[in-house]
Amino acid sequence: MTSMTAEITPQPLIVWRMLQRAQVQITRSLEVELLSAHDLAPAAYDVLLQLSEATGRRLRMNDLAERVLLSRSGLTRLIDRLQRDGLVEREACTSDARGLFAVLTEAGERRLGEATPTYLRAVRGQFLDHLEEEELRQCAAVLTKLFARCSLEAPSDSPGAAGVPAGA
Amino acid sequence: MTSMTAEITPQPLIVWRMLQRAQVQITRSLEVELLSAHDLAPAAYDVLLQLSEATGRRLRMNDLAERVLLSRSGLTRLIDRLQRDGLVEREACTSDARGLFAVLTEAGERRLGEATPTYLRAVRGQFLDHLEEEELRQCAAVLTKLFARCSLEAPSDSPGAAGVPAGA
DNA sequence: CCTAGAAGGTTGTATAAGCACCCACACCTC
DNA sequence: GAGGTGTGGGTGCTTATACAACCTTCTAGG
DSSP: OOOOOSSSSSSHHHHHHHHHHHHHHHHHHHHHHHHHHOOOOHHHHHHHHHHHEEEEEEEEHHHHHHHTTOHHHHHHHHHHHHTTTSSSSEEOOOOTTTTTEEEEEEHHHHHHHHHHHHEEEEEHHHHHHGGGGHHHHHHHHHHHHHHHSSSOOOOOSSSSSOOOOOHH | OOOOOOSSSOOHHHHHHHHHHHHHHHHHHHHHHHHHHHHHHHHHHHHHHHHHHGGGGGEHHHHHHHHHOOHHHHHHHHHHHHTTTEEEEEOOOOOOOOEEEEEEEEHHHHHHHHHHHHHHHHHHTTTTGGHHHHHHHHHHHHHHHHHSSSSSOTTTTTSTTTOHHHHH
8 A cells, every 4th residue: 555654645646646647648649649640749739729719810929828838939939930831920910010920821720620630539549538528527627626726827718718608 | 518609629628728738837836836946847856756755765767767757868867967966876786787776865865855845835736725625536536547548657656556556 | 209118029048858879788599 | 608689778969948138119207
C-alpha cells in the first residue's frame, strides 16, 4: 500500500499527479498525430480553430494570444510561421492603426478541415471514448466549477462563457 | 443542448478543451510560484520528488526520464543543471558500467523540503481545494480508468501501478 | 495642440526540450 | 572469445516559447 512510512503523497495529490500525466501523454499523442499527418503543431491547430470560430474568421493578435494561451511574442512567431505557410494572413485594422488581425485563409480553412478528423480521433481515442456519459458529465461539472472558482480563464465556448447559455 | 448554429464543438470536445486550459493554467501558476520562491522549474521539482521517493534516493537516468516524462537528452540536461546547483549527483552503477544513477543530495533534499509547501499550496489553491471529496473520488476513478484503458503510463504511486495493490 | 502615458505588436535574446546521431558497454551466438 | 546487436547515456543542432526592451499609435489632461 501507499502508506508504510510517512505518507509523502496524500491521496488528493495523487489525483493531481495523474491528471498531469494524463494530460501530457494525451497531448503528446495528439501532437504526434497532428504533426505526422498534417504537419501541424497543436498550437497551430488551435490558432486555426479559434480563427475558424471567430466572426469574420479573424481575430486581433492580442485576443488570439489570450485564447490560445500564448504570450504575445509567441503568437507573433506562430503567426509568422502560419503566414509563411499561407494558412493565415495579417490584415490591418482600420479602426486602430496599431492593431492587426490574423485572418484565416482558404488554405488555412482547408488544412483545418483536413486535420480535424485526426484531432477528433486522437482526443476520442485517448480520452473521450473511454468515459461513460455520466463520467463525462462529472468531468464537465468539475471543470466548470474550477473555472468559476479559480482565477482560470474558461475557453470561449465553455459553459459560463459568452455564447453558450449553460442549461439550454 | 448547446447549439444555436451548427455546433462546431460537440459537447464532449468542450470537456477536452476545458481540461487542457485548466491544466495549462494551473501548471503555469505552479511554475511561477515554484520559480519565484525557490528557483525551481516544475520539471526540476518533479525530478527531486521522484528521487526522494525512490529507494536509496537514487534512480537510473533512463528510469527517471520515464517517470518525469522527459526525453533522455532532456533529462541529461536537466540533471546537468541540478548537478551544477548541487541538488543531485551522478553516480556510477557498479553492476552496469554504462549506467548512471542520479542521486539526491542533502542540499537537494533540503530544497525539495522547502519547495514542497509552495507546491502543495499552489496545487490545492488552484485545484484540490475547490472540489468536494466526492468530486475528487470521481476524478480519481476517471483517471484510473483512463490509465488502465489507454496506453497511458500511470504515475508510480497511482492505483494500478506496481507497489500499490489498489484496495489496500 | 502638445505632452504623458498606456496599449498593440514585433524584435533581441535566453532557455528548455526534442530528435538524430554517437560512443561505450553488455549480452548473445557462434 | 570474437563479432554483431541492443541498450544506457550524452552531444550537436533545431525549435518553440517566454521575457524585456522597443516602436508606433491611441487617449487623456493641460
